[in-house]
Amino acid sequence: MRAGGLSGHIDGLVEVVPRPVVPVAGVEDGGEVGRIPGPHRAVGGFQLRVLLARVTVAWRQRSEEAQQPQKPRKVEDMTAHPHPVDHELVRAAANVARTRCRGDNHTMAAAGRSRDGLIVTAVNAYHFTGGPCAEQVLIGAAAAQGVYELDTIVAVGDRDRGVVPPCGRCRQVLLDYFPALKVVVGAGERIRTVRVTDLLPESYVWADHQLGAEEGGVLPQ
Numbered sequence: 001m002r003a004g005g006l007s008g009h010i011d012g013l014v015e016v017v018p019r020p021v022v023p024v025a026g027v028e029d030g031g032e033v034g035r036i037p038g039p040h041r042a043v044g045g046f047q048l049r050v051l052l053a054r055v056t057v058a059w060r061q062r063s064e065e066a067q068q069p070q071k072p073r074k075v076e077d078m079t080a081h082p083h084p085v086d087h088e089l090v091r092a093a094a095n096v097a098r099t100r101c102r103g104d105n106h107t108m109a110a111a112g113r114s115r116d117g118l119i120v121t122a123v124n125a126y127h128f129t130g131g132p133c134a135e136q137v138l139i140g141a142a143a144a145q146g147v148y149e150l151d152t153i154v155a156v157g158d159r160d161r162g163v164v165p166p167c168g169r170c171r172q173v174l175l176d177y178f179p180a181l182k183v184v185v186g187a188g189e190r191i192r193t194v195r196v197t198d199l200l201p202e203s204y205v206w207a208d209h210q211l212g213a214e215e216g217g218v219l220p221q
């Protein structure tokens with residue numbers, strides 16, 4: 001609502017002034033003095049005071065509402081999310097970020113939970129040519145341990161940066177590898193678990209656009 005909420009009311013009162021005025025009996029000079037806007041002729045002094053009082057009350061109410069700080073989202077709203085946060089997984093990633101990240105080459109840690117409960121961790125391998133993020137190193141590290149299906153993943157930044165959401169490229173990679181994957185995102189009280197599909201709506205499905213896709217003969221499984 002624009003700040004002119006009150007002025008809107010006042011305008012509503014004032015805008016009747018320019019309308020044709022009706023001379024008050026006994027006043028013949030036609031000047032503004034002594035003339036009363038026609039629509040207001042029926043409004044007596046008492047009625048006008050009541051009207052102004054109502055406008056004042058409305059203005060005060062709106063002022064008080066405007067001064068009310070916006071209510072923060074309740075923590076219950078977060079915890080009511082259908083997927084609970086895997087805090088053990090977050091702690092594992094935070095521990096690796098704190099103890100294994102080093103310099104500019106390794107600045108992010110990731111932890112993934114396998115379908116059968118195993119936790120796999122990894123750090124990124126930064127390189128200007130496009131070194132993989134921690135989430136992608138984790139995919140290989142998990143496979144090296146025989147884990148090919150991840151249930152949940154989280155990334156944590158070094159220097160106490162906390163949970164960091166996956167970048168756009170990682171969202172696409174994670175979605176393609178693990179379509180049912182859950183991802184821990186958010187900081188502080190806003191930490192929550194979402195589906196990777198929620199992080200990449202209307203996503204591009206590579207396999208759907210390959211030659212022969214309709215025949216299903218060349219699609220990778």
Ligand SMILES: [Zn+2]
Binds near residue numbers: 166169
């Ligand atoms: Zn990434």
